[in-house]
Amino acid sequence: MxxxxxxxxxxxxxxxxxxxxxxxxxxxxxxxxxxDTEPVSSKVRWGMLIDTANCADCDKCVKACNKENGLSGGLSPTDSQWMRKVELKDMRTGRQLALPMMCQHCAEPPCVDVCPTGASFKRADGIVLVDKHLCIGCRYCMMACPYKARSFVHEPLHDQKPDVPRGKGTVESCTMCVQRVDKGKIPACAEACPNKSILFGNLNDPDSEVSRKIRTVASTQVRADLGLDTGIRYQGL
Amino acid sequence: MANHSPQRFKTRLYYALLAAGGLVAMMGLYAAHMMEKYGHIITGMNNQIVWGMPHVFAIFMIVTASGVLNIASIGSVFGKAVYKGRAPLAGMLSIALLAGGLAVLMLDLGRPDRIIVAATHFNLTSVFAWNIVLYSGLFTFVAIYTWTLLERRMNRWIKPAGLVVFAWRIILTTGTGLIFAFLVARQAYASAILPPMFLIMSFTWGLAVFHVVQSAMYTWNNRIQDPVILKRMKNLLGIFVLGTLYMVAVYHLSNLYFAKQTAFEHFILLSGGIYPWLFWSGYVVLGSLLPLLLIYHPSLGKPKFVVLASLMVIVGSFSLLYVFIIGGQAFPLDIFPGYEVTSTFWDGQIGQYQPSLYEFLLGFGGLAIAFLITTIGVHALNFMPPEQTPQRV
CATH class of the missing domain: 1.20.5 (Single alpha-helices involved in coiled-coils or other helix-helix interfaces)
Incomplete structure (x- = not known):
C-alpha cells in the first residue's frame, strides 16, 4: 500500500x-x-378515583402539583391554581368533608366544544389539554368549564419547567401530569398522597386497579347531571 | 368676516372632533399595548371574573351594530319609504360599531398577536368560531348593501342585498346571545331565551344610537327633523324599550320559578351590591322607565327629549350588560349543589372585580374608533336623509 x-x-x-x-x-x-413517538390510543382512558376519607388535614397533592408543574403556589385571584383543596359542608345535615378539585378530564368537555381555535383538545387517551401554540387567550373555556378548573396566565412567567409549557396570555389547567404519564409514571398528586387516596389508572381496562375499585365502592362524578362523563370520580362525596 | 363664518367654524370643529376621537382611540391602543406588555394583571379581571369591562363595551357595540341595521331593514326589506333614505347611514353606523367592538374584543385577548390563528384554525363546534365568520360576513354584506344604496346603477340590487343583511344580522345577534346561552353550567346564562333577548336588545340600542347620530347630523346641517317621522321613530324606540324590558323580565321571572336559581336571582336583583343597584337604577329606571316617559308623555317627545331618551337607553344598556356579564360571573358556580363550599380558589364566594383604568381606556378606544368612522363617513359622503324637511330659521 x-x-x-x-x-x-x-x-x-x-x-x-x-x-x-x-x-x-x-x-x-x-x-x-x-x-416516545408512538401515538396515544383510545384503548386507554386515564382517570382517577379519589377517596375523600383522608383529605381533611392534608394538602400534599396540591403542593406536589405546584412543584411538578412549576406553579408559584400563590393564592391571589390572578394566580394559577391547577389543583385546589375544597372544603364542603352539607347544608342540610352539616356533614363535612374535603377533596382536591381540578380538571375533571371530561369525555364531553365543554371547554373543547367552545374553544374557537381548537387549542383546547382532548387526547385519545382522555386527557384534556390546552395547546399553548393555538390558545389566543379568549377565556371562553373558563366561562364554559363547570368545575372552575382553568386559570389564565395574567403575568409574564420566569423559570418554567421544560416539560410543562406555559405562557402569559394563555389558559391552562391540570394536565394529569401528561409529561409523567407519557413516561409510564403516575401523576404527581397521586404519587404524593400519603394515604394512596388518589388512585390513577386506565378506566378502559376492566382489570386495572382503578376499574376494579370503581366496580366495588360507591363513587360519584361531580355534577353528573351535566352528562359530561368525567374521568375523575370521588368516593365519599 | 370670513374667518368667523359658520362654515369655517364647522370645518375647525370637524377637525377638532377628529383629533379628540383620534386621541381617545390612541389611548385605547396604549392600554392594549400595556396589557400586552404586562399581561392582564394590570386589569381588574382575574380567574373568577374572566370577562370584564372590555367585554361590556365590545358586546354593546357588536349588538348595536346589528340593531342599527333595523332602520335599513325596515326600508329595504319591508319597503317603508321613510326609512329608505336613512338606510345608508344605518349601514355605515353598523360597520363603524362593528369595527369598534371587534377591535376591543381582539385587543383584550391574552394573545392578540395570534389573531391569525383565530382566522386559520376553526373549531366547528365553537360559537366563537361561528361568530368570526358571522362578523366578517356582516362587514362584507353591509358594505355591499351600502354600495347598492349609494351607487345609483346598483339600486336594483338593494332589495336582495337588504334581505341578505337582514337575515345575516338576525343570525349574528343570535350567535352573540348563544355565546352565553351555551354556557351549560353557569346559573346566569345557559338559557334559550338569551338569543331572542339579545335580538330585541339590539333593536333598542341600535335605534337609540341611530337617534343620537341622526339628531347630531340634523343639527350640524341646520335642519330640523320632520315631526311626523320623528314621532314614528320615537314610538318605535318606545316599543323596543318595552320589548327589552319584557324579555329581561321573563328571563328573571322564569329563573325565580326554579328553586335552584333563586339564590342567583336574590343576588343579582337584591343582595349583590353594585349589581342590583345598577340593574334597578341604571337599567330599569334610567335606561327604561324614564326614556319611556320622555317618549310617550304628551307634553314631551320633542327632538331634544328623544335624544335624551336615547342617551338614557344607551347608559341603561351598559348597566344591563355590566350586571349580565360581570354580575353573572361574580355569583359563584354551583359545583357541589347542596353544599357550602370554601377553597383557596374562591369557590362559593362572590367574585371580586374592580375594573382598572386600562379596561376603560380600551373600551372607550373602541367607541372612539366607531366615532371616527362615523364622523369621517358623514363628512365625506352624503348620508342625510333626502326627504324635504323644513329649514331651521
Whole structure:
C-alpha cells in the first residue's frame, strides 16, 4: 500500500469518527426531545378515583402539583391554581368533608366544544389539554368549564419547567401530569398522597386497579347531571 | 368676516372632533399595548371574573351594530319609504360599531398577536368560531348593501342585498346571545331565551344610537327633523324599550320559578351590591322607565327629549350588560349543589372585580374608533336623509 492510500484511509477513518461524534449527541437529544413517538390510543382512558376519607388535614397533592408543574403556589385571584383543596359542608345535615378539585378530564368537555381555535383538545387517551401554540387567550373555556378548573396566565412567567409549557396570555389547567404519564409514571398528586387516596389508572381496562375499585365502592362524578362523563370520580362525596 | 363664518367654524370643529376621537382611540391602543406588555394583571379581571369591562363595551357595540341595521331593514326589506333614505347611514353606523367592538374584543385577548390563528384554525363546534365568520360576513354584506344604496346603477340590487343583511344580522345577534346561552353550567346564562333577548336588545340600542347620530347630523346641517317621522321613530324606540324590558323580565321571572336559581336571582336583583343597584337604577329606571316617559308623555317627545331618551337607553344598556356579564360571573358556580363550599380558589364566594383604568381606556378606544368612522363617513359622503324637511330659521 502506498503512502497516499494509507493517508487516504486514515483521513476517511478520522472523518467518519468525527462525523459520528458530531451527530451522536444531536440524535440523542432529538430522541429525548421527541420521546416516545408512538401515538396515544383510545384503548386507554386515564382517570382517577379519589377517596375523600383522608383529605381533611392534608394538602400534599396540591403542593406536589405546584412543584411538578412549576406553579408559584400563590393564592391571589390572578394566580394559577391547577389543583385546589375544597372544603364542603352539607347544608342540610352539616356533614363535612374535603377533596382536591381540578380538571375533571371530561369525555364531553365543554371547554373543547367552545374553544374557537381548537387549542383546547382532548387526547385519545382522555386527557384534556390546552395547546399553548393555538390558545389566543379568549377565556371562553373558563366561562364554559363547570368545575372552575382553568386559570389564565395574567403575568409574564420566569423559570418554567421544560416539560410543562406555559405562557402569559394563555389558559391552562391540570394536565394529569401528561409529561409523567407519557413516561409510564403516575401523576404527581397521586404519587404524593400519603394515604394512596388518589388512585390513577386506565378506566378502559376492566382489570386495572382503578376499574376494579370503581366496580366495588360507591363513587360519584361531580355534577353528573351535566352528562359530561368525567374521568375523575370521588368516593365519599 | 370670513374667518368667523359658520362654515369655517364647522370645518375647525370637524377637525377638532377628529383629533379628540383620534386621541381617545390612541389611548385605547396604549392600554392594549400595556396589557400586552404586562399581561392582564394590570386589569381588574382575574380567574373568577374572566370577562370584564372590555367585554361590556365590545358586546354593546357588536349588538348595536346589528340593531342599527333595523332602520335599513325596515326600508329595504319591508319597503317603508321613510326609512329608505336613512338606510345608508344605518349601514355605515353598523360597520363603524362593528369595527369598534371587534377591535376591543381582539385587543383584550391574552394573545392578540395570534389573531391569525383565530382566522386559520376553526373549531366547528365553537360559537366563537361561528361568530368570526358571522362578523366578517356582516362587514362584507353591509358594505355591499351600502354600495347598492349609494351607487345609483346598483339600486336594483338593494332589495336582495337588504334581505341578505337582514337575515345575516338576525343570525349574528343570535350567535352573540348563544355565546352565553351555551354556557351549560353557569346559573346566569345557559338559557334559550338569551338569543331572542339579545335580538330585541339590539333593536333598542341600535335605534337609540341611530337617534343620537341622526339628531347630531340634523343639527350640524341646520335642519330640523320632520315631526311626523320623528314621532314614528320615537314610538318605535318606545316599543323596543318595552320589548327589552319584557324579555329581561321573563328571563328573571322564569329563573325565580326554579328553586335552584333563586339564590342567583336574590343576588343579582337584591343582595349583590353594585349589581342590583345598577340593574334597578341604571337599567330599569334610567335606561327604561324614564326614556319611556320622555317618549310617550304628551307634553314631551320633542327632538331634544328623544335624544335624551336615547342617551338614557344607551347608559341603561351598559348597566344591563355590566350586571349580565360581570354580575353573572361574580355569583359563584354551583359545583357541589347542596353544599357550602370554601377553597383557596374562591369557590362559593362572590367574585371580586374592580375594573382598572386600562379596561376603560380600551373600551372607550373602541367607541372612539366607531366615532371616527362615523364622523369621517358623514363628512365625506352624503348620508342625510333626502326627504324635504323644513329649514331651521
Amino acid at each position: 502506498s503512502d497516499t492510500d494509507e493517508q487516504r484511509r486514515q483521513f476517511l477513518k478520522t472523518s467518519v469518527g468525527a462525523a459520528a461524534v458530531a451527530i451522536a449527541p444531536g440524535m440523542l437529544m432529538f430522541d429525548m426531545a421527541h420521546g
